[in-house]
Amino acid sequence: MTVKSPAVAFDQVTHRYGTNTALDALTFTADAGRVTCVLGPNGAGKTTAMELAEGLKQPQTGSVRVLGHSPWRADDRHRSRVGVMLQDGGLPGAVGARRFLQHVATLVDGRVRLDELANRLDLQAFWDTSMRRLSGGQRQRVALTAALLGTPEVAFLDEPTAGLDPHARLDVWDLIRDERDRGCAVVVTTHSFEEAERLADDIVVIAHGQVRAAGTLAEVAGTTGLEARYFELTRRTEATR
Numbered sequence: 001m002t003v004k005s006p007a008v009a010f011d012q013v014t015h016r017y018g019t020n021t022a023l024d025a026l027t028f029t030a031d032a033g034r035v036t037c038v039l040g041p042n043g044a045g046k047t048t049a050m051e052l053a054e055g056l057k058q059p060q061t062g063s064v065r066v067l068g069h070s071p072w073r074a075d076d077r078h079r080s081r082v083g084v085m086l087q088d089g090g091l092p093g094a095v096g097a098r099r100f101l102q103h104v105a106t107l108v109d110g111r112v113r114l115d116e117l118a119n120r121l122d123l124q125a126f127w128d129t130s131m132r133r134l135s136g137g138q139r140q141r142v143a144l145t146a147a148l149l150g151t152p153e154v155a156f157l158d159e160p161t162a163g164l165d166p167h168a169r170l171d172v173w174d175l176i177r178d179e180r181d182r183g184c185a186v187v188v189t190t191h192s193f194e195e196a197e198r199l200a201d202d203i204v205v206i207a208h209g210q211v212r213a214a215g216t217l218a219e220v221a222g223t224t225g226l227e228a229r230y231f232e233l234t235r236r237t238e239a240t241r
Ligand SMILES: Nc1ncnc2c1ncn2[C@@H]1O[C@H](COP(=O)(O)OP(=O)(O)OP(=O)(O)O)[C@@H](O)[C@H]1O
Pocket: 017, 020, 021, 022, 040, 041, 042, 043, 044, 045, 046, 047, 048, 049
């Protein structure tokens, strides 16, 4: 029997900003064909972990592997297999969504997908408005489309539904499930228990740069439910306040 290696693997990853330890021997995996939701309080280290996996930061200690490669050293071919939605969007302000996404589509061979995603996320409603004039939720949908245009094998989505209205949130959840069902490893950071419960196959709870729990949703939620378990795992003590 062959054992498939995980799509994403953090092994004993420590990352410091000066004297501040953002990640402390962080170890977890995420698999193809599953949605892995990463939960944790503000400052827990989620974005730092995502940025390491996206190849935007150089690892200091430990190993990060995505599709078997070190993301920091990865070439263009590797990058084309990975979709990234950053927390701040990173979108240009002056152009409209249509021009921006058409440009991205030519880079990742995603012209056919652009029509599908634009329909599903209702982008035509603001297609030609310059991105600086879009609402936060509209920009989120453009950023998500850009991340998925290339039909990636791994997608890192940093709080993909933050600020979305309830309809848009359902559309995004459906889309994420379909990405998972076609075999993509989808890694989602979120502060929403509802989102994690409705979307996640697997859960990773991080606090102070360490994994406090990892496993299937049922394993992590246990008998008390995800929210109660989360508060138990990330409880603030006087020493950490
Ligand atoms: N560029 C940076 N320079 C210095 N410290 C940083 C930098 N980026 C993050 N940090 C610190 O690293 C720690 C982890 O931050 P990170 O952004 O990874 O957390 P997070 O879990 O994504 O938080 P949030 O839920 O608020 O997005 C925090 O203490 C933060 O202040």
